[in-house]
Structures are given as structure tokens and as C-alpha cells.
Amino acid sequence: MKPITKNIAIIAAILFMSVCETKAQQTPTFSEYNYNPYLVNSAFAGLTPSAEINLSNSGFFNQIEGSPRSFALSVHSPFNRGKIGLGAGFIRDEIGVTTSTSAFATYSYKIFFDTKSNRPYWQIYTPNSLSFAISPGVQQFQDNLTQLGIMGDPNFAQDINATIPTIGVGILLNLANFYVGLSTPNVLGDALASNDENLDLSSPYYGYLGYRFFSNRFEELMVKPNVLVKYENGAPLEVDLNLAVSFKNKFEIGTGYRTNSSINLLAGIYLFKNIRAIYNYNLTLNDSPLGNTHGIVVSYLFGDGYARD
Numbered sequence: 600m601k602p603i604t605k606n607i608a609i610i611a612a613i614l615f616m617s618v619c620e621t622k623a624q625q626t627p628t629f630s631e632y633n634y635n636p637y638l639v640n641s642a643f644a645g646l647t648p649s650a651e652i653n654l655s656n657s658g659f660f661n662q663i664e665g666s667p668r669s670f671a672l673s674v675h676s677p678f679n680r681g682k683i684g685l686g687a688g689f690i691r692d693e694i695g696v697t698t699s700t701s702a703f704a705t706y707s708y709k710i711f712f713d714t715k716s717n718r719p720y721w722q723i724y725t726p727n728s729l730s731f732a733i734s735p736g737v738q739q740f741q742d743n744l745t746q747l748g749i750m751g752d753p754n755f756a757q758d759i760n761a762t763i764p765t766i767g768v769g770i771l772l773n774l775a776n777f778y779v780g781l782s783t784p785n786v787l788g789d790a791l792a793s794n795d796e797n798l799d800l801s802s803p804y805y806g807y808l809g810y811r812f813f814s815n816r817f818e819e820l821m822v823k824p825n826v827l828v829k830y831e832n833g834a835p836l837e838v839d840l841n842l843a844v845s846f847k848n849k850f851e852i853g854t855g856y857r858t859n860s861s862i863n864l865l866a867g868i869y870l871f872k873n874i875r876a877i878y879n880y881n882l883t884l885n886d887s888p889l890g891n892t893h894g895i896v897v898s899y900l901f902g903d904g905y906a907r908d
Contacts (some may be wrong), residue, residue, distance in 0.1 A: 626760070631655055631744060631805070631896045632827055633843060633853070634867070634877045637673050638688055639805050639827070640782035641705040642732040642769035645684020646725050649902035650676035657879075657894030667694040667892070676901075677706065681725055682709050684732070701784070703736025726775040734767035738785065740800075763789060763800070779808040803831040808815060821845045823853075848905045851877070860884040867896075873904035 633652040637643040653675070658668035675686030684707035692699045712727040742759040769782035782805045789800035809825030827839040836858070843853030843865060853865035861884060867877035874897070881892040 631657070631865075631877060631879050631894060632644045632839075633823070633841065634824065634875070634898065635671065635673065635863075636780075637675050637686060637705075638671055638690065639807070640732075640733040640769040640771055640780045641686065642707055642730040642771035642780060642782065643684075644686035644705045644707040644730075644732055645677035645681065645709070646673040646728070646730065646771075646773065647675075647677065647900060648681075648725070649900060650674065651894065651901070652899045654898075655894065655896040658892050659892040661891075667867055668692070677725075678847075681728075682793065683710070684712075684730070688734075698741045699738065700741075701738045701765070703734045703765065703784075705716060705732055705734040705767075707732035707769075724773065726773060728773050730769075730771045730773070732767075732769045732771075732782075733762075733879075734765075734769070734784070736763050736765045736767065738763055776811045777809070779806075781806050799834040805827050805829055819847050835859070841865075857881075869905050871904075872906040873900055874898070874904055875900070878885075 611675050632639045635655050637653065638655075652851070653671070653673045655671045656669065658666060659670075667833040669690070669692045671688065671690045673686065673688035675684060677684055684705070686705040686707070688690065688701075688703055688705070690699075690701045707730050709725075710733075713727075739762045740759060765785040767782065767784040768786050769780065771780035771782075772778060778885045780865075783802050785800075788802050807825060807827040809823055812822040812824075813820070817821070820846070823841075823843045823845065825841050825843075827841070829837040838858045839855055840857075841853060841855030841863065843851055845851045848869050850869065851865065851867040853863075855863040855865075857863060862882045864882065865877060866882045867875060869875050877896040877898075879894045879896070883891055
């Protein structure tokens with residue numbers, strides 16, 4: 600292992616073990632959750648007018664070997680006139696010698712409210728609905744602790760390789776101008792892990808809400824302030840405060856602040872009606888050895904796509 604990689608891995612392992620008894624990878628907060636919310640809350644499945652595919656990654660452009668990296672692929676679609684949503688997702692996170700891989704499927708059901716919706720014609724979300732979702736899946740953890748070369752410490756004496764079943768749940772209230780949701784990727788924690796897997800796992804809980812402001816009577820600009828809160832037992836509370844501006848689903852810009860002392864910058868463009876590409880940059884405000892992070896989210900919406908003019 601290269602010296603810089605070993606240093607990053609040791610720092611990540613020590614920081615992780617200082618906030619949580621488990622030796623498994625913590626679930627990351629997605630800076631791009633505005634543009635791939637299904638990965639944070641499975642109740643989003645089927646909320647778009649047609650099937651949507653999302654591909655996202657973060658950290659793969661980093662120069663520092665061993666720094667955090669994540670990759671995600673998801674697809675979801677409405678059925679039965681939008682009342683039912685089906686979806687599936689794959690997530691892989693890496694930091695130092697630790698890797699976490701998750702795969703899951705989703706079933707969601709929506710209750711619609713018989714109210715008028717004052718929204719611009721170019722907005723593609725399904726308003727005035729309450730969505731419930733369940734997501735069975737599997738999660739695999741791998742900690743190659745022996746690669747760190749730490750002698751005489753029993754916490755680093757053996758590698759960890761564990762696979763557990765998971766059940767995620769989510770609820771989402773989406774109105775014309777306001778939305779709020781609660782979710783967790785694994786409500787069971789490590790309850791279904793075998794006794795010999797040496798795993799003490801706590802699952803994060805996400806809460807998020809936002810509002811959609813339309814700036815003028817032509818409603819060509821939409822301003823979207825939103826908040827994402829992540830709670831995990833034994834870890835500090837994380838809060839994302841974000842603000843994005845969209846022009847008729849043609850381009851977007853945004854910024855945000857994360858309570859672990861970082862700033863998020865977002866920029867996006869819509870191409871050929873069906874494609875959306877978002878670039879995000881996470882700028883650390885402290886002397887973290889992990890450095891700043893680049894990420895992208897590429898989405899494809901079938902049917903009429905994102906454009907409506």
C-alpha cells in the first residue's frame with residue numbers, strides 16, 4: 600500500500616471507529632440528492648411521469664488515493680396510472696480499505712389528493728400525493744483491516760466480510776409547492792446478521808423538506824430551498840442546507856452548506872429533452888486530508904422527457 604493511501608485508510612478507520620462501534624462503512628449523505636432523490640427516499644419511485652434512469656458518482660476524479668468514492672445506478676417507473684411505483688438501485692461506497700455495496704428493489708403506493716395544482720406546465724413532478732414505499736435488498740461490507748499493517752491492536756487483527764439482508768422504508772408528501780419525506784435504507788439494522796459476522800450496524804435516518812418558489816407571473820424561474828437531515832446512532836447529526844434555481848428545465852445552478860464544514864456547488868444542463876447532467880463540487884472548509892470532491896449525476900427520462908415546450 601502506498602504511504603498516502605495507508606495514511607488515508609488509517610485516518611478513515613480511526614475516525615470511523617471513534618464515532619461508531621461497528622466496523623462497517625457508514626452510509627454517506629448524497630450531495631446530489633436533489634437530482635437522484637430515489638436513493639435517499641424510495642417513496643420517490645414512480646413520482647415522475649415515465650421511467651427514469653439515474654447514474655451518479657462522487658470522488659472518482661480525486662487525486663488522493665484512498666479518499667471517499669461512491670457510485671450509484673437506479674431506475675424507477677410509475678404504473679397503474681401513477682398509483683404504483685417500481686424501482687431498483689445499486690450503490691457502492693469506498694473509503695480507504697472499506698467497501699460497502701448495496702442492491703435493492705422498491706414497491707411504492709401513492710394516495711392522491713383531489714385538489715387543484717397551481718404549477719408551471721414545464722414541471723414534471725406528480726403533485727398532491729402521499730407515497731409509501733418498502734425496499735427489500737442486500738448489503739455487503741468488506742473491511743480489509745489487515746492491509747493497514749497495525750500490529751498489536753485486536754481491532755485490526757482480522758478482515759471483516761459480511762452480507763446482510765436489508766429492508767428500507769420511506770414516506771413522502773409531495774404538494775405543488777412543498778414536499779417533506781422521511782426514510783431509512785435499512786430499518787432492521789444488523790438484526791438479520793449472523794452471529795459470526797462480527798457486525799454492529801446502525802442505519803441512518805433521513806428527513807428532508809423543501810419549497811418551490813416561482814419568481815414571476817410567467818413562472819419561468821423556480822427557486823428551490825431545501826434541507827436534508829441525517830441521523831445515525833453514535834454519529835454527529837448532519838444537516839445539508841441547499842438552494843437551487845431552475846430555468847424551465849433548461850439549466851440549473853445551486854449552492855449549499857453541510858454542517859461538517861463543507862460547501863456544495865451545483866450546475867446542470869438539460870440536453871435533447873430527455874437527458875439531464877448535473878455537476879457538483881464539495882469544497883471542504885477545514886484541513887481534511889481527504890480533499891475536495893467532484894461528482895456528476897446523469898439522468899434519462901423516457902417519454903416526453905424533462906422539456907415541455
